[in-house]
Amino acid sequence: MKVLLATGKPFATKAVEEIQQIIESAGYLFEKLESYTDKSLLLDAVRDANALIIRSDIVDREVLEAAPNLKVVVRAGSGYDNVDLETATNRDVCVMNTPGQNANAVAELVFGMMIYMQRNQFDGSVGRELFNKRLGLYAFGNVAKMVARIARGFNMTVNAYSPTLTHDDLRKEGEYGVYTVYSNRELFMNSDFLSLHMPLLEETRNCVGYELLSLMPLDGVLINTARKELLVEDDLMRIMEERPRFKYITDVMPDSHEEFQARFPKRYFSTPKKMGAQTAEANINAGLAAAGQIVSYFRKGDEQYRVNNKT
Numbered sequence: 001m002k003v004l005l006a007t008g009k010p011f012a013t014k015a016v017e018e019i020q021q022i023i024e025s026a027g028y029l030f031e032k033l034e035s036y037t038d039k040s041l042l043l044d045a046v047r048d049a050n051a052l053i054i055r056s057d058i059v060d061r062e063v064l065e066a067a068p069n070l071k072v073v074v075r076a077g078s079g080y081d082n083v084d085l086e087t088a089t090n091r092d093v094c095v096m097n098t099p100g101q102n103a104n105a106v107a108e109l110v111f112g113m114m115i116y117m118q119r120n121q122f123d124g125s126v127g128r129e130l131f132n133k134r135l136g137l138y139a140f141g142n143v144a145k146m147v148a149r150i151a152r153g154f155n156m157t158v159n160a161y162s163p164t165l166t167h168d169d170l171r172k173e174g175e176y177g178v179y180t181v182y183s184n185r186e187l188f189m190n191s192d193f194l195s196l197h198m199p200l201l202e203e204t205r206n207c208v209g210y211e212l213l214s215l216m217p218l219d220g221v222l223i224n225t226a227r228k229e230l231l232v233e234d235d236l237m238r239i240m241e242e243r244p245r246f247k248y249i250t251d252v253m254p255d256s257h258e259e260f261q262a263r264f265p266k267r268y269f270s271t272p273k274k275m276g277a278q279t280a281e282a283n284i285n286a287g288l289a290a291a292g293q294i295v296s297y298f299r300k301g302d303e304q305y306r307v308n309n310k311t
């Protein structure tokens with residue numbers, strides 16, 4: 001039984017060592033493919049793999065078809081928009097994620113980037129504080145919950161809207177000190193800072209466009225640590241043009257990164273590479289969970305975190 005760890009963006013060494021230990025203690029063969037840039041290397045490596053651990057690595061039809069013995073893919077992380085779920089189902093491959101394991105790392109980055117931009121990229125000029133401001137969370141999953149928790153320390157008023165939770169569900173989230181609103185319009189209208197936390201699905205693709213963005217205050221700050229495809233980039237560009245104080249902060253670089261950077265250098269910031277989950281702690285949490293889920297899948301048929309349909 002071969003378990004392949006394929007990470008274009010490698011995990012911390014300690015996480016890899018511990019993943020290897022879990023896999024080998026279970027009696028399986030461990031192999032890793034790290035920092036690969038050419039897909040052909042992944043296609044070669046999966047040829048005899050029975051299980052695959054990935055991060056944002058693309059597992060499309062070609063990869064799945066190159067792996068005739070593959071039984072399980074675990075996305076060590078939350079979003080699984082990088083895996084072709086339909087093909088996986090058709091080939092009887094179980095796809096899982098490790099929800100929540102890297103949430104705190106992403107939430108901390110939200111605040112790191114907010115402070116960096118509200119202090120004008122530490123250029124010495126007069127900045128703004130987060131204290132007492134209104135923060136809107138679009139969706140209320142694991143990352144948003146951690147963001148809400150940290151926001152308390154800044155005495156922020158936190159509003160959340162989730163299209164998938166009822167108002168009653170959200171009311172139960174009171175322990176996070178969050179107020180829930182009935183519509184995304186209400187959320188955008190009442191947010192000095194608006195942070196996106198929904199997964200990329202067909203129904204969330206391009207879900208934030210001109211109309212919603214224009215409801216934000218003129219000096220609103222939009223934060224995206226989720227997926228670039230949630231936003232209509234041209235609409236965001238138009239808002240940034242029309243509103244000389246509006247800011248966009250992101251950990252998922254937009255296609256028009258160079259243009260945003262050139263036109264709005266003080267109001268736009270993108271990390272060079274998605275780094276929300278890039279901490280040793282998150283790597284260890286997500287990586288070890290992934291390894292454990294694989295062992296549990298083979299030993300007990302445990303599919304608790306399965307995200308694709310069965311045939």
Ligand code: 3PG
Nearest residue numbers: 055056077078079274277
């Ligand atoms: C996730 O979906 O878990 C995050 O986007 C992190 O992705 P990464 O592990 O590829 O950095």
